[in-house]
Amino acid sequence: MNDSPASAGPPDPARILVIDDDLTVGEVVAGYLTRAGHHVDRACDGDQGLALARAHCPDLLVLDLMLPGTDGLEILRRLRASEDGADLPVVMLTAKGDEADRILGLELGADDYVTKPFSPRELVLRIQSVLRRSRATAPAAPSPALLVSGDITLDPQARLAHRNGRELMLTLREFDLLxxxxxxxxxxxxxxxxxxxxxGWDFGDLSTVTVHVRRLREKIEDDPAAPKLIATVWGVGYRYDPAIDDKDGPA
Structure with missing residues (x-):
């Protein structure tokens, strides 16, 4: 991990919590993020990290999955179940071969992941991409104030989604995808x-998209195992098919 740090600082510095029990990794990540203009807090185990996340309300969490005490997946599960941590952007650090844990982390609501060994500069770029998306507001035009499709209503500016009048609890990535x-x-x-x-990613594991599509189906489809709204086009990708009574698509 001897890349040079990203030269351009973020437009809006963030408070970032790094939870990793490897002191060298933690120091390197904190150093690169600090040079990129962010304020960094660090924790070396899961229990300390969870306490800091709740006490300091960071703008983003860099979370190693393999931790002493409370592991990273459990931290993510607890944060997503809490009011304060439900929308906290999370970038996971995983070992290269831990695909099952990586997929589970994405299903629990992580926004992105980087596999070890990793380039610190790539990690900073991923973090800044997640921060930009979490802080982004929808443009006033030409997008409509609301997007309506069948029984689904989205307010891009307020970042609220409803189906049949009930709020959908979507992560940052799921909302942008919908x-x-x-x-x-x-x-x-x-x-x-x-x-x-x-x-806005030009690199990354395409399975990330697959996981977010599957999670989104679980929240908007009547039967996620037989989806009617987000169809799989085999060998190509996906297609959104509005409900039958939604003749003109989004409002």
């Missing part, structure tokens, strides 16, 4: 295209 799908009905979109156009 907005994009409603804005592009009946259009076949590849996983690579979704990764780039929704989240």
């Amino acid at each position: 907005v994009f799908l409603l804005q592009h009905p009946r259009t076949v979109l590849s996983r690579q295209e979704l990764m780039h156009r929704v989240w």
Whole structure:
């Protein structure tokens, strides 16, 4: 991990909590983030990290999954179940071969992941990408104030989603994905295209898209095992098909 740090600082410095029991990794990550303009808090075990996350309300969490005490997946599970941590952006650090834990982390609501060994500069870029998305507000035009498709209503500016009048508890990534799908009905979109156009990534594991699509289906489909709204186009990607009574697509 001897890359040079990212030279351009973020427009809005953030408070970032790094939870990693490897002191060297923690120091390197904290150093790169500090040089990028962020304020960094560190924790070396899960219990300390969870306490700091609750006490300091960071803007983003860098979370190693393999931790002494409370492990990273349990930390993520507890944060997502709490009011203060439900929308906290989280970037996971995982070992290269831990695909099952990585997928589970994404299903629990992590926003992104980086595998060890990693480039610190890439990690900083991923973190700043997640921060930009979490702070982004929808443009006043040409997007409508509301997006309506069947029984789904989205307010991009307020970042609120409802189905049949009930609020959908969507993560940052899920909300952005649903907005994009409603804005592009009946259009076949590849996983690579979704990764780039929704989240601005030009690199990364395409399985990330697959996991977010599956999570989104669980929240908007009547039967996620037989989806009717987000269809899989085999060998290509996905297509959003508005409900039958939604003749004109999004409002």
